Amino acid sequence: MSxxxxxxxxxxxxxxxxxxxxxxxxxxxxxxxxxxxxxxTGAGIQERLRRLRDGTWIMAIVxxxxxxxxxxxxxxxxxxxxxxRATDLSLFPRSYLLANPNLAAWHTFGMxxxxxxxxxxxxxxxxxxxxxxxxGPKLGDEEKxxxxxxxxxTLAFAAxxxxxxxxxxxxxxxxxx
Amino acid sequence: xxxxxxLTNGAAAAAALASGxxxxxxxxxxxxxxxxxxxxxxxxxxxxxxxxxxxTTAAVAVxxxxxxxxxxxxxxxxxxxxxxxxxxxxxxxxxxxxxFPPFFEAFGG
Numbered sequence: 001m002s003x004x005x006x007x008x009x010x011x012x013x014x015x016x017x018x019x020x021x022x023x024x025x026x027x028x029x030x031x032x033x034x035x036x037x038x039x040x041t042g043a044g045i046q047e048r049l050r051r052l053r054d055g056t057w058i059m060a061i062v063x064x065x066x067x068x069x070x071x072x073x074x075x076x077x078x079x080x081x082x083x084x085r086a087t088d089l090s091l092f093p094r095s096y097l098l099a100n101p102n103l104a105a106w107h108t109f110g111m112x113x114x115x116x117x118x119x120x121x122x123x124x125x126x127x128x129x130x131x132x133x134x135x136g137p138k139l140g141d142e143e144k145x146x147x148x149x150x151x152x153x154t155l156a157f158a159a160x161x162x163x164x165x166x167x168x169x170x171x172x173x174x175x176x177x
Numbered sequence: 178x179x180x181x182x183x184l185t186n187g188a189a190a191a192a193a194l195a196s197g198x199x200x201x202x203x204x205x206x207x208x209x210x211x212x213x214x215x216x217x218x219x220x221x222x223x224x225x226x227x228x229x230x231x232x233t234t235a236a237v238a239v240x241x242x243x244x245x246x247x248x249x250x251x252x253x254x255x256x257x258x259x260x261x262x263x264x265x266x267x268x269x270x271x272x273x274x275x276x277f278p279p280f281f282e283a284f285g286g
Binding site: 138 | 184186188189192195196203207226230232233236240244258262265266269277278279
């Protein structure tokens with residue numbers, strides 16, 4: 001039972017950070033949704049706010065780590081070019097996909113979208129985390145801002161979900177090894 | 178006892194709008210790199226990653242700078258949050274469009 005260095009980083013990028021991201025999103029979204037003075041007491045607001053701060057900041061930090069490891073560690077292995085005479089393309093996922101017309105769309109659509117759209121997520125998540133810290137318990141009284149944060153937070157998750165889903169499928173069709 | 182300073186909505190509006198500007202920048206750089214070869218070459222900051230390195234670095238730089246400027250301008254002001262947030266959503270939608278392969282590939286490459 002072993003993993004190559006490339007497989008290890010693919011797992012860290014996709015599954016390790018991805019799982020933390022998912023948990024942080026769930027915690028953050030529940031926190032934003034329920035931060036309403038009519039639902040909880042002042043003490044309750046404070047308790048929820050701590051979880052909300054943790055959830056939003058963890059999601060923002062993990063989103064940055066995911067795009068940075070993906071772009072600068074895993075992606076170079078994915079797009080590496082084989083020698084001109086190479087016949088075995090299994091170590092060159094991009095070339096492997098493009099060489100097969102039935103698989104090419106995994107790169108031309110899937111990877112091309114994934115590698116770009118993922119970078120929306122950390123910017124949106126960081127904006128949400130900043131506002132949560134800046135406004136603190138007063139966020140409960142700022143209905144418009146709280147609703148806007150829910151939308152931005154969900155968009156951050158959706159962008160990461162598109163990237164994560166395509167990443168999982170592409171790594172199944174043409175694994176980074 | 179010191180009087181508590183009223184918290185305006187400007188800081189939240191600045192953070193939201195800057196995230197929209199950053200999203201638009203990402204879509205714009207992605208499409209420009211596809212359409213104009215010299216731009217694509219200029220955005221190739223790190224060979225193993227290719228132009229993606231420049232597109233994302235430039236978009237993040239635009240995001241940070243725009244946030245710093247907007248925060249400085251709005252942090253103590255009350256702004257029309259609904260309109261700012263609508264503009265944010267439009268910018269994010271344009272950014273998404275710019276990163277969508279059937280759209281940016283229509284510009285060449």
